[in-house]
Amino acid sequence: MTSPLEQKKIKIAGPSVVTANRTWDGIVVYRTAAKSWSADLSEAAIVRNSDEAKALLAESVADDVGAIGPYIAPVQVGADGKVEPGNLREQIRRTGVTIGQPVQV
């Protein structure tokens, strides 16, 4: 759960995606292979080595209007191809807080 703010080197140990927050409303988004952003993790472009990750991140950073704060986050890809967040932080970003909120939405 190391904060991506501390992410100094791009070094990935497995499948990863680029994630950010959409500029106008802040929701969590993922960079897609179509060079766009999607709120659906299953649509994210998966990278598997540092060079791919660097390229995807660079392209994401260049889209400064669409989303802010892009960084590389680990994912797990199941045998069926289903993509899941690779750590608790990303799980929380995807599915929301782990606690009941005072007002249910």
Added chain:
Amino acid sequence: MYAYDEIDRTLVNERVSEFRDQVKRRLSGELTEDEFKILRLQNGVYLQLHAYMFRVAIPYGTLASNQLRALAHVARKYDRGYGHFTTRQNIQFNWIKLAELPDALADLAEVGIHAMQTSGNNMRNVTSDQWAGVAPGEIEDPRIWSELIRQHTTLHPEFSFLPRKFKIAITASDHDRAAIKIHDIGLKLIKNEKGETGFEVLVGGGLGRTPFIGKTIKHFVHGRDILSYIEAILRVYNQYGRRDNIYKARIKILVHELGIEKFSREVEEEWQQIRNSSLQIDDEVVEDIRSRFTYPAYEKLPHMPDELRQAAADPDFEAWRKNSVAPHKVQGYSIVTISLKPIGAPPGDATAEQMDALADLADKYSFGEIRVGHEQNLALPHVAKRDLPALWKALDKLGLATPNVNLITDIIACPGLDYCSLANARSIPIAQELTRRFANHELANLIGRLHINISGCINACGHHHVGHIGILGVEKNGEEVYQITIGGRADESAALGNLIGPGVKFDEVADVVEDIVEAYLALRERPEELFMDTVKRLGVEPFKERVYATR
């Protein structure tokens, strides 16, 4: 309450217009995020895990009922129906959209609320005692001086681009409810031998990665000189503060590295150059600010009204009264602390409905005034004792009468990994589990005063270093691990807690706290010996033995 003048209103409204334009330019791509970030931070807008977070200032913790209703309105219209009161007299909204923020700010500006000084490397919202102006024995209302400093520092160019954020807290009571010793500058109002009002000035306190308790830099600075003295401190900090390393940029590091003697000599030298300048405060300025604070027209009321005597037969009322009601400087009145720590709920959260209803109760029972404390609770500062039973019943219906103020379930916790982009571990679920473990009020009362503070990362927004029991969440090999300290405190005897041993896993934290509490109950010499007294008497060892003997 403080009444804003035309200058204040113009400033706040102009700020909204300015930010509206900045947001528009950002969304159109005219401003990059790098260019926009500092602008949004200067308006209280952070980016968190799921959304933007909007932090609104509640200067020196004082709110009028119409202002609380405006906060409820923002929660309802622009967020998800609730807000989170922080450890520095602010409120945060966690789900706000950037595109709607200018409208939210405009709605708040109508009642004189803004988000200036709630983020960025500037002088932050000046905080004070939530019982200011009503606490018995107070030197004088510290909010007058808080407001003076607020006016001087708001948008002051010299304080807007500091090496790091800078926080000031002021108290006027012997018992420090404003945690002044963990602030960059702590001010304690005092009188000198001539009866003149001034300040003991502390500097270099702070928590985070490198915690320090503030040190007294000057035992008495006359009130008329306080702005020049603060400015002298800021100038020395601005000149020598580290801008090359974010982790060493706070003034506490500078004070530590220079030593308080050398630091104070530098400040003294600077102060002598500006002391007799326009920064010297005329009495009329102070009196003008004082005149803008209005105080209730208190009635002459009995010390023990019949209503209170009759209600004392109800053990539930008495349980609440004992922990929530404090003496007021005016006979017949009380200060009522409202716990935002219901069992099993996130500490410091309040729904829009609760805020609206509380505003109504403030109008009915507290001359329309509400206070916000750094412990993430609220207070009604002027409640007639005869009204206490009726108020309690009304609060109970709102879920705001949990009788746990200052008890083990009155937990301070940061938002942690559930919301915060900086966090390494969750805080709120730990707090929730602890409140469930100690939900039994008789047990909590038996334990007595015990403050638990939880932070989800080393930045220490939950003030874990100064919790009687402090819990710090860190990450180790991809897992949440929690370090436990005991013996910290944030009051006039402020101290940093001591680590009891290796970190424990998420699921073990509540068990460890139970072990610590059981050890305390077994070790205390008498029921009146508080947890902190036992820790002071025996040190960490017996608690460490208890916790780790079987782990």
